[in-house]
Amino acid sequence: MQNSAHAGAAAPDRPVGPGGAADGTKDGTADGAAVRTRVPARLDRLPWSRWHWRVVIGLGTVWILDGLEVTIVGNIAGRLSARGSGLDISTAQVTTWAAALYVAGACCGALVFGRLTDRFGRKKLFMVTLAVYLAATAVTAFSWTAWFFFLCRFLTGFGIGGEYAAINSAVDELIPARVRGRVDLVINGSFWIGAAVGAFASIALLNTALFATDLGWRLAFAIGVVLGLVILLVRRHVPESPRWLITHGRAEEAERLVDGIERTVEQETGEPLPEPEGEMVVRPRHSIGFATIARTVFRDYPRRTVLGLALFVGQSFLYNSVTFGYAAILTTFFDVPAGETGYYFAVIAIGNFMGPLLLGGLFDSVGRKPMIAGTYVGSGVLLAGTALLFQQGVLGAVTMTACWTAVLFLASAGASSAYLTVSEIFPLETRALCIAFFYALGTALGGITGPLLFNGLVSSGKPGDTTLAFCIGAALMVAAGLVEAAIGVRAERRSLESLATPLTADGAGTGPARASTS
Numbered sequence: 188m189q190n191s192a193h194a195g196a197a198a199p200d201r202p203v204g205p206g207g208a209a210d211g212t213k214d215g216t217a218d219g220a221a222v223r224t225r226v227p228a229r230l231d232r233l234p235w236s237r238w239h240w241r242v243v244i245g246l247g248t249v250w251i252l253d254g255l256e257v258t259i260v261g262n263i264a265g266r267l268s269a270r271g272s273g274l275d276i277s278t279a280q281v282t283t284w285a286a287a288l289y290v291a292g293a294c295c296g297a298l299v300f301g302r303l304t305d306r307f308g309r310k311k312l313f314m315v316t317l318a319v320y321l322a323a324t325a326v327t328a329f330s331w332t333a334w335f336f337f338l339c340r341f342l343t344g345f346g347i348g349g350e351y352a353a354i355n356s357a358v359d360e361l362i363p364a365r366v367r368g369r370v371d372l373v374i375n376g377s378f379w380i381g382a383a384v385g386a387f388a389s390i391a392l393l394n395t396a397l398f399a400t401d402l403g404w405r406l407a408f409a410i411g412v413v414l415g416l417v418i419l420l421v422r423r424h425v426p427e428s429p430r431w432l433i434t435h436g437r438a439e440e441a442e443r444l445v446d447g448i449e450r451t452v453e454q455e456t457g458e459p460l461p462e463p464e465g466e467m468v469v470r471p472r473h474s475i476g477f478a479t480i481a482r483t484v485f486r487d488y489p490r491r492t493v494l495g496l497a498l499f500v501g502q503s504f505l506y507n508s509v510t511f512g513y514a515a516i517l518t519t520f521f522d523v524p525a526g527e528t529g530y531y532f533a534v535i536a537i538g539n540f541m542g543p544l545l546l547g548g549l550f551d552s553v554g555r556k557p558m559i560a561g562t563y564v565g566s567g568v569l570l571a572g573t574a575l576l577f578q579q580g581v582l583g584a585v586t587m588t589a590c591w592t593a594v595l596f597l598a599s600a601g602a603s604s605a606y607l608t609v610s611e612i613f614p615l616e617t618r619a620l621c622i623a624f625f626y627a628l629g630t631a632l633g634g635i636t637g638p639l640l641f642n643g644l645v646s647s648g649k650p651g652d653t654t655l656a657f658c659i660g661a662a663l664m665v666a667a668g669l670v671e672a673a674i675g676v677r678a679e680r681r682s683l684e685s686l687a688t689p690l691t692a693d694g695a696g697t698g699p700a701r702a703s704t705s
Contacts, residue, residue, distance in 0.1 A: 541596060
């Protein structure tokens with residue numbers, strides 16, 4: 188069998204000085220010492236293997252936890268406010284303030300951990316953020332008063348927000364370019380697997396014949412802790428991003444890591460690897476200041492910044508409103524018992540996951556622009572139709588759920604593509620912080636105001652108010668889709684470095700030409 192350490196790295200990563208002479212610095216490089224590398228090309232040309240599946244399972248399954256968290260809290264709202272629950276809290280406080288604080292915590296966590304992820308590495312931070320989530324979730328089960336429950340929800344969100352930045356950046360830097368869209372969408376869509384599990388779990392946990400009123404909701408949080416511990420054990424074996432290592436002066440470590448990955452993939456596939464195409468020269472910098480990052484995002488890529496905000500605001504308003512508020516719609520307008528809302532939500536969750544699963548491949552073949560624009564606009568149009576039918580009073584609990592399932596089949600693929608978009612269209616050195624920035628700002632505008640506005644309109648009990656909430660969500664999704672159609676980036680099957688040249692790239696390199704700043 189051909190050895191990938193030689194075949195795949197014909198021009199090994201190495202520091203180069205004037206005229207190409209090597210510099211003898213610690214671990215091969217230091218700030219200012221240029222490095223010629225094929226690491227990105229070597230990673231992108233790898234065939235799919237069991238190694239990639241381990242990365243996906245170790246990193247991507249965290250969205251199952253997020254879906255589990257959000258859904259369980261939304262479905263147990265009625266039980267938390269019941270007499271004897273152990274908490275003096277109302278249903279409105281759970282669906283409004285607990286939801287908003289969870290999202291606020293996620294926004295703060297994304298910004299804090301996003302910056303740390305770009306500075307200290309993907310692996311360190313995706314271990315830390317999961318640990319924060321686990322600790323906060325475990326403590327939530329012991330809440331004895333409303334304020335402590337709210338604090339725990341904020342801290343749980345803080346950990347999940349950090350996961351968004353650390354995980355999406357790591358996944359996109361380890362997955363080959365030709366399947367990056369499909370894999371990223373399915374990973375982000377796996378949120379709804381957790382949502383379905385949470386919906387079914389809430390049905391059993393809210394059954395007072397099985398669990399006491401003050402026990403069932405506490406056990407609900409234990410599910411997330413157990414699943415998180417399993418993911419933590421798997422995640423220990425996921426490597427640091429070699430792309431990140433290269434830009435932070437650890438070229439030799441990156442090369443050794445890729446050598447090992449190539450050997451593993453060759454052994455698993457039984458085929459020699461093709462020669463990588465292209466190389467680039469980078470001049471590592473251990474830290475990049477906020478001023479440089481801000482100039483990059485707002486001055487060099489202004490159109491992409493507008494695009495990222497539009498996509499995030501639209502999907503965030505829709506999803507945070509519906510996720511936290513659908514149970515309230517069922518109980519308010521269709522007299523569905525609080526203990527049975529989980530059945531309906533499970534159907535919606537399955538439809539949501541099927542969207543990215545079935546449509547994800549088209550984002551790599553048909554292309555980003557038509558698919559993102561189509562899923563956003565299409566889901567907005569279907570939601571407007573659902574609003575009209577609801578206003579006319581022709582929908583019941585089952586038909587309303589069917590309509591929402593159709594809406595979210597498209598919207599889920601579009602929403603997942605928002606994370607994919609901001610992860611791949613900005614330079615590597617800013618990737619995690621860009622994900623965090625767009626997630627935090629988009630979610631603050633849509634994810635905090637959405638539940639507050641949505642639940643305020645739903646709680647009035649007037650169909651017209653709920654119809655208005657639906658129409659606002661539809662308008663934001665359509666608007667985001669039109670922005671994508673106008674200024675979206677054709678990123679399918681392209682290397683991350685060709686989409687946005689790293690800030691540390693040296694102009695003397697033979698790698699991809701500097702990407703357009705549009």
